[in-house]
Amino acid sequence: MPKINITDVILRDAHQSLIATRMRTEDMLPICPKLDAIGFWSLECWGGATFDACVRFLKEDPWERLSRLREALPNTRLQMLLRGQNLLGYRHYSDDVVRAFVTRAAANGMDVFRIFDALNDLRNLKTAIEATKAAGKHAQGTICYTVSPAHDTAGFVRMGRELAEMGCDSIAIKDMAGLLTPFATAELVKALKDSVELPLHLHSHATSGLADMCHLKAIENGCDTIDTAISAFAGGTSHPPTESLVAALRGTEYDTGLDLEAIQEVGIYFHQVRKKYHQFESDFTGVDTRVQVNQVPGGMISNLANQLREQNALDRMEAVLAEIPKVRKDLGYPPLVTPTSQIVGTQAVLNVLTEKRYESITNEVKGYLQGRYGQAPAPVDAALQRQAIGNAEAIDCRPADLLEPELARLQGEIGALAEGDEDVLTYAMFPEIGRAFLEQRAAGTLQPEPLEPPPSETAANAPTEFNVAVH
Amino acid sequence: MPKINITDVILRDAHQSLIATRMRTEDMLPICPKLDAIGFWSLECWGGATFDACVRFLKEDPWERLSRLREALPNTRLQMLLRGQNLLGYRHYSDDVVRAFVTRAAANGMDVFRIFDALNDLRNLKTAIEATKAAGKHAQGTICYTVSPAHDTAGFVRMGRELAEMGCDSIAIKDMAGLLTPFATAELVKALKDSVELPLHLHSHATSGLADMCHLKAIENGCDTIDTAISAFAGGTSHPPTESLVAALRGTEYDTGLDLEAIQEVGIYFHQVRKKYHQFESDFTGVDTRVQVNQVPGGMISNLANQLREQNALDRMEAVLAEIPKVRKDLGYPPLVTPTSQIVGTQAVLNVLTEKRYESITNEVKGYLQGRYGQAPAPVDAALQRQAIGNAEAIDCRPADLLEPELARLQGEIGALAEGDEDVLTYAMFPEIGRAFLEQRAAGTLQPEPLEPPPSETAANAPTEFNVAVH
Ligand SMILES: [Co+2]
Numbered sequence: 001m002p003k004i005n006i007t008d009v010i011l012r013d014a015h016q017s018l019i020a021t022r023m024r025t026e027d028m029l030p031i032c033p034k035l036d037a038i039g040f041w042s043l044e045c046w047g048g049a050t051f052d053a054c055v056r057f058l059k060e061d062p063w064e065r066l067s068r069l070r071e072a073l074p075n076t077r078l079q080m081l082l083r084g085q086n087l088l089g090y091r092h093y094s095d096d097v098v099r100a101f102v103t104r105a106a107a108n109g110m111d112v113f114r115i116f117d118a119l120n121d122l123r124n125l126k127t128a129i130e131a132t133k134a135a136g137k138h139a140q141g142t143i144c145y146t147v148s149p150a151h152d153t154a155g156f157v158r159m160g161r162e163l164a165e166m167g168c169d170s171i172a173i174k175d176m177a178g179l180l181t182p183f184a185t186a187e188l189v190k191a192l193k194d195s196v197e198l199p200l201h202l203h204s205h206a207t208s209g210l211a212d213m214c215h216l217k218a219i220e221n222g223c224d225t226i227d228t229a230i231s232a233f234a235g236g237t238s239h240p241p242t243e244s245l246v247a248a249l250r251g252t253e254y255d256t257g258l259d260l261e262a263i264q265e266v267g268i269y270f271h272q273v274r275k276k277y278h279q280f281e282s283d284f285t286g287v288d289t290r291v292q293v294n295q296v297p298g299g300m301i302s303n304l305a306n307q308l309r310e311q312n313a314l315d316r317m318e319a320v321l322a323e324i325p326k327v328r329k330d331l332g333y334p335p336l337v338t339p340t341s342q343i344v345g346t347q348a349v350l351n352v353l354t355e356k357r358y359e360s361i362t363n364e365v366k367g368y369l370q371g372r373y374g375q376a377p378a379p380v381d382a383a384l385q386r387q388a389i390g391n392a393e394a395i396d397c398r399p400a401d402l403l404e405p406e407l408a409r410l411q412g413e414i415g416a417l418a419e420g421d422e423d424v425l426t427y428a429m430f431p432e433i434g435r436a437f438l439e440q441r442a443a444g445t446l447q448p449e450p451l452e453p454p455p456s457e458t459a460a461n462a463p464t465e466f467n468v469a470v471h
Numbered sequence: 472m473p474k475i476n477i478t479d480v481i482l483r484d485a486h487q488s489l490i491a492t493r494m495r496t497e498d499m500l501p502i503c504p505k506l507d508a509i510g511f512w513s514l515e516c517w518g519g520a521t522f523d524a525c526v527r528f529l530k531e532d533p534w535e536r537l538s539r540l541r542e543a544l545p546n547t548r549l550q551m552l553l554r555g556q557n558l559l560g561y562r563h564y565s566d567d568v569v570r571a572f573v574t575r576a577a578a579n580g581m582d583v584f585r586i587f588d589a590l591n592d593l594r595n596l597k598t599a600i601e602a603t604k605a606a607g608k609h610a611q612g613t614i615c616y617t618v619s620p621a622h623d624t625a626g627f628v629r630m631g632r633e634l635a636e637m638g639c640d641s642i643a644i645k646d647m648a649g650l651l652t653p654f655a656t657a658e659l660v661k662a663l664k665d666s667v668e669l670p671l672h673l674h675s676h677a678t679s680g681l682a683d684m685c686h687l688k689a690i691e692n693g694c695d696t697i698d699t700a701i702s703a704f705a706g707g708t709s710h711p712p713t714e715s716l717v718a719a720l721r722g723t724e725y726d727t728g729l730d731l732e733a734i735q736e737v738g739i740y741f742h743q744v745r746k747k748y749h750q751f752e753s754d755f756t757g758v759d760t761r762v763q764v765n766q767v768p769g770g771m772i773s774n775l776a777n778q779l780r781e782q783n784a785l786d787r788m789e790a791v792l793a794e795i796p797k798v799r800k801d802l803g804y805p806p807l808v809t810p811t812s813q814i815v816g817t818q819a820v821l822n823v824l825t826e827k828r829y830e831s832i833t834n835e836v837k838g839y840l841q842g843r844y845g846q847a848p849a850p851v852d853a854a855l856q857r858q859a860i861g862n863a864e865a866i867d868c869r870p871a872d873l874l875e876p877e878l879a880r881l882q883g884e885i886g887a888l889a890e891g892d893e894d895v896l897t898y899a900m901f902p903e904i905g906r907a908f909l910e911q912r913a914a915g916t917l918q919p920e921p922l923e924p925p926p927s928e929t930a931a932n933a934p935t936e937f938n939v940a941v942h
């Protein structure tokens with residue numbers, strides 16, 4: 001009887017999606033005993049944005065958060081999201097840094113490494129997978145799901161088989177944009193389960209309001225573990241509610257075996273916590289199916305709106321949205337996820353604002369066209385590539401093969417500010433804000449960003465004038 | 472190829488569920504041309520609460536709303552929810568009033584009458600179904616879904632067959648509390664489709680976050696039409712988002728054929744409209760799976776909280792929630808829907824606050840135990856019945872069989888305040904507020920309740936400090 005496992009993302013992706021990654025460790029620890037007792041397959045708790053927000057805004061040491069969560073959650077796997085050779089940063093790191101990072105994360109308590117590459121170039125996952133296995137931890141190979149003429153089920157299945165050959169312990173489908181539909185999920189999951197002998201995990205954002213239906217179809221087709229979020233931080237750009245999926249499967253052959261009432265208690269806790277972070281709520285947290293029409297992820301649209309607003313050019317949004325698929329095509333249809341979403345989005349804005357496509361080309365696009373991010377899913381536009389990189393030759397090796405070891409250099413640069421390897425890695429991930437953090441720590445001046453006081457409790461907010469009918 | 476139809480509930484249940492039924496006609500009419508062009512199977516736009524709110528708070532004539540919607544929506548079926556022999560009120564009306572009401576509703580533009588009875592006593596649907604057919608309109612027989620020892624799939628199927636024999640044009644499953652789970656839905660829908668040769672509609676509230684999954688399983692098992700709400704008023708105690716279901720089914724054998732982009736435009740309109748009614752938003756609009764554990768509908772819990780607050784007894788909530796299933800059992804397991812939800816809930820509060828069960832018995836429970844609401848799904852508690860009604864004999868006929876015709880009397884009572892039969896029926900539904908409305912109309916003093924000004928637009932509400940990653 002297939003028991004379905006749950007990875008709860010409340011400590012990472014849920015608050016990243018809904019309150020700009022601002023949840024503090026102090027709001028996680030009190031509920032950890034209850035969270036730990038639920039029996040989740042894992043708790044996702046670390047990733048690029050949580051690391052960034054800790055150092056940049058919360059003035060928390062992200063490594064310390066990890067250790068404290070490890071201590072508070074002795075019975076549950078801790079899981080992180082790792083951008084392959086980019087780790088938690090925005091560039092390719094040398095292999096020695098990748099190995100050091102994975103080793104230290106494992107030593108501080110990480111159990112499951114969900115490893116992805118924005119281009120689905122598996123060479124960019126290789127060192128991280130090897131290091132995870134060397135540390136005796138769970139390596140989860142990730143397929144970034146997207147829709148394009150260069151992507152199909154057969155290609156994703158090929159990728160799944162290659163990830164298995166690389167030694168992964170499980171496979172994740174990562175639908176960062178909420179592009180999956182229930183029946184597309186059914187087909188993809190079935191094909192993967194038919195071809196790859198590994199447990200399959202599904203991560204799908206609820207942006208379009210489809211993710212719970214996708215989960216359901218995935219489960220019916222053999223998916224082993226689904227990602228959900230405790231309801232207080234579920235829905236919208238986050239994930240389907242844990243409680244709903246547990247309730248949906250209860251008493252069926254797919255029962256999660258989890259105690260719904262215990263999860264509801266955790267939900268009430270986080271419902272209160274969320275109020276503390278009201279200043280980070282976005283105006284719109286409902287369902288947005290536009291990505292199903294234009295394939296542009298919701299997070300990208302917010303970013304573009306900000307960029308355009310700064311240029312007093314919000315009225316060009318429609319043009320930018322129309323330009324994005326063209327730039328994406330020129331670049332060989334990369335999945336749109338960090339950092340490719342930024343690379344494509346920024347170039348699309350430039351193409352529109354300069355009123356001449358590629359009159360100005362960003363350094364990131366130049367690097368991309370040189371092959372410095374890896375291999376694009378489909379051939380890039382040859383003329384654009386010539387224009388961008390001139391006579392320089394594009395590389396076709398694994399980008400990190402060209403990088404010298406750099407750990408020693410980084411150690412030297414940060415010097416005595418680093419009290420251990422973890423600090424060196426913090427500096428490596430975020431050179432400027434990492435250094436500033438370490439300096440402030442040394443000076444004893446770390447100061448978290450202030451929080452606005454909670455809005456006054458309007459006790460009688462709910463209408464009470466007449467009986468609510470059940471209808 | 473089974474094309475799936477959509478009934479959109481934006482004009483009735485969606486705003487009833489989320490903003491206390493307060494949407495005004497002036498906010499419906501501007502979008503009607505676009506709504507009308509979508510191609511919904513029907514638009515639900517009328518029911519007990521909308522009628523009540525029009526007369527009580529908005530000081531709109533509900534009949535005029537109907538006529539204006541009819542005019543503005545020439546190409547789409549208009550649908551209403553009718554409480555069987557209760558019509559839109561809280562008591563049994565005589566057959567002549569039922570016939571007059573259905574006739575006038577049909578004449579003013581109603582096409583589809585979804586007719587239910589809180590006890591699923593089909594005798595209470597009989598006159599309304601006959602009147603609907605006599606008016607040449609669509610009679611939809613409704614099964615109120617609930618979970619109890621007295622309810623099972625076989626019983627619901629029997630009900631479906633009887634509704635077909637009574638001349639219904641279609642069957643609706645009405646899951647007012649969000650009790651359905653996906654696999655329970657699959658079983659029920661399959662059984663009904665196997666036994667009843669009528670189109671099947673599903674109405675399930677998203678309270679527990681399960682309704683879209685229920686819809687999906689219903690569709691896979693032969694359900695023809697699902698109820699959804701334009702996303703701006705979807706989710707929570709409302710319904711799954713129309714856009715999400717349309718996107719989920721696009722390109723599959725269940726394609727709705729509707730234009731997703733056109734629906735998105737309508738969604739943007741209603742997103743703006745919702746802000747106008749911010750004062751009626753409840754504090755909590757997320758997912759609440761508690762009904763899956765305690766079977767008490769969310770709307771009932773809000774009501775109970777209000778009742779207890781007035782008595783300074785909010786701390787007895789847990790006791791009341793524990794008492795409700797007991798009262799429900801004593802009453803033969805009625806589905807909890809208007810008016811049985813109020814009858815059971817109020818008695819449960821009394822049982823707890825008096826600290827002796829049934830020391831005080833409400834008139835409604837007495838009437839219920841006399842059989843004045845119809846036949847309970849299971850035998851009621853005999854001792855309680857004796858205690859409540861003494862030596863009086865319980866009736867076992869159709870309750871309305873004991874009612875004399877009353878239309879002429881009502882006409883006489885309201886006299887010249889009624890400019891037509893519609894006004895008499897308004898008075899019949901709501902004797903006090905209906906009369907007050909007609910008096911104010913005559914005096915030219917109708918004044919809608921005031922709306923609070925919208926909260927200041929916090930343009931920079933969304934976090935803009937750093938790039939939003941797509942994760
Ligand atoms: Co309803």
Ligand SMILES: [Co+2]
Nearest residue numbers: 013176203942
């Ligand atoms: Co994610």
